[in-house]
Amino acid sequence: MTSPVFSDEFRLDLERLFTWRRDVRHFRRDPVVPALLDDLLQASTLAPSVGLSEPWRFVLVEDQARKAAVRNSFEVCNARALEGYEGEQAAGYAALKLAGLDDAPHHVAVFCETAPDQGHGLGRATMPETTTWSAVMAIHTFWLAATASGVGLGWVSILEPEAVSTMLDAEPGWDLVAYLCVGYPMEQANTPELERMGWEKRNPERRQWIRR
DSSP states (O other): OOOOOOOHHHHHHHHHHHHHOOBOOOBOSSOOOHHHHHHHHHHHTTSOOGGGOOOEEEEEEOOHHHHHHHHHHHHHHHHHHHTTOOHHHHHHHHHTOOOOTTTOSEEEEEEEESSOSTTTTTTOSSOTTHHHHHHHHHHHHHHHHHHHTTOEEEEEOOSOHHHHHHHTTOOTTEEEEEEEEEEOBSSOOSSOHHHHTTSOOOOGGGGSOOOO
16 A cells, blocks of 8 residues: 655645634534534544554434533533632633533534453553543544534533433443534634633743753
8 A cells, every 4th residue: 555645735734724723612503414424523533542442432412401411510510610710700711601512513422431342451551541542532533624624623621520421321431531512613713712812822832842
């Protein structure tokens, strides 16, 4: 098999893809074409995984009652989080609308089977958490594929993992890694929303590396 040769134009496009991959909070309500959503989820399975364990487990959440239960979990956790801020900072936090749970047409929960038989434990003896990291790699692959297709993705982390796992009848040994809102974004941007709203800014020091 002949190895592919990637052009300079492709590399520039890839850099643009990295730049325009954003954590989306505001979605249109029209659904993603089912075939496209399937293709994006299939793309996620091309991610690397420790020992070829492929520990990611994607769950499409379509039942409205389950979606509502997840939304309630978010409300509880969001209220607790607001208690940690005061004045303008609290208002700014609330204004961020930290979830697209109401508008995103698709919800995808991503679990990690932390001790899968597949892979025979290779590479996990001293760092078993590599299975979780492998699941995160699948999420990032899904994210990039979605961005390239004009689809937005928002990662909701203000949730109760065990409660959400119960709501979704997760299998024993599955840990919730992410709850994703998926759909067409209301707008696209090449800078993070947190930065645009003045909540945080990038640290130039994080763009450097250490030599030992």
